[in-house]
Amino acid sequence: MKEQRIKxxxxxxxxxxxxxxxxxxxxxxxxxKHGCVECKSPWYMNLxxxxxxxxxNSYLYHCANCDTYSSTTGGPATCRTCRExxxxxxxxxxxxxxxxxxxxxxxxxxxxxxxxxxxxTTSQSHCIECGCSNNLYYxxxxxxxxxxxxxxxxxxxNDFKKYDVLIFVKTNTKKYLIINKKFNKNENNNFxxxxxxxxxxx
Ligand SMILES: [Zn+2]
Ligand SMILES: [Zn+2]
Ligand SMILES: [Zn+2]
Numbered sequence: 307m308k309e310q311r312i313k314x315x316x317x318x319x320x321x322x323x324x325x326x327x328x329x330x331x332x333x334x335x336x337x338x339k340h341g342c343v344e345c346k347s348p349w350y351m352n353l354x355x356x357x358x359x360x361x362x363n364s365y366l367y368h369c370a371n372c373d374t375y376s377s378t379t380g381g382p383a384t385c386r387t388c389r390e391x392x393x394x395x396x397x398x399x400x401x402x403x404x405x406x407x408x409x410x411x412x413x414x415x416x417x418x419x420x421x422x423x424x425x426x427t428t429s430q431s432h433c434i435e436c437g438c439s440n441n442l443y444y445x446x447x448x449x450x451x452x453x454x455x456x457x458x459x460x461x462x463x464n465d466f467k468k469y470d471v472l473i474f475v476k477t478n479t480k481k482y483l484i485i486n487k488k489f490n491k492n493e494n495n496n497f498x499x500x501x502x503x504x505x506x507x508x
Contacts, residue, residue, distance in 0.1 A: 307333055307452040311475065315450060315501075322503050323348035333450040334469075339507055342433035343440040346507060353434075354427040356419060359401040362434060363420050363427065367392035370409070383417065393418030444507040446470040452477055461485055471506050 312333060316326045319337055327336040340349045354363040366375040369385035369392050376386075378394065385392050393413045396403045403412035403419045403426070412419050412426065419426040432439050449469045453459055459474050466487045474483040474497070481497035484505040 307450060307475075311452075312450060315473070315475070318501055319506075322501070324503075324506075335448055337446050337448055337506060339444045339503075340441060341444055341507070342436060342438050343442050344438040345433060345436045346444070346504065347433060347435040349433070349441040350430055353430040354420065354422065355430060355432070356396040356398065356401060356403065357426040357428050358403055358419075359396060359398050360432060361396050361398040361401060362430075363394075364397040365420075366394070366397070368395045368418070369393075394420040394424075396420055446506050448473060448506065450475065455479075459483065459485075473501070 309332065316328075316335070319326060322339075323341070324337045324339045327338065329335055339346075340351070341347060342349060355361060356363075364375075365378050367378050367383070368375050369388065369390055371388045371390040372385060374385070374387070376392065383392055384390065394417050395409070395413055396419055398404065402408060416424045418424065421427070433441070447469050448471045449465070450473050451459075453474050454477050461472060465472060471484060471486045474485070475481070476497060479497075481499060482501050483497045484502055486505055486508050488508060
């Protein structure tokens, strides 16, 4: 299997939120994914939430003077319109940190409550998709195998003593067939255009 093809599969998995640990052979590797226990959607360690209400960080600046939001990427920390210092406030209007009595005090330090250096943000504690509070690191030992256009795929009983998942790819097409330990013979030849992540972590 061509090096480039193998790498493109690594990158594809990485773009889907996996970390890849390559073994002795390039076509054998561990994929690790940090995800929600319930729905397996990705869990972001660098995603922060408001400590007070659990609101996900919007990564936006707010100008209290003009009541406008603006991007935190690039640009000065001051409002373009009024030159007031912009703050990273909590996006939830009902959060205690936005109540008129407290808003100034809570957002006084650093760049506001949602600033990464603020003591009032925590890393993600709830799934963004389903709200579940439990997360896990899922791992899967994967073997990549290339098959020719009309070649039948061949799964040996021993394969699943070593691997959790086999990914078959066709030589000249970008199609994948994923077979895991819960292997279903009827699904055998359904090559798909996408890598189904639910078949890799099952
Ligand atoms: Zn909040
Ligand atoms: Zn302003
Ligand atoms: Zn979830």
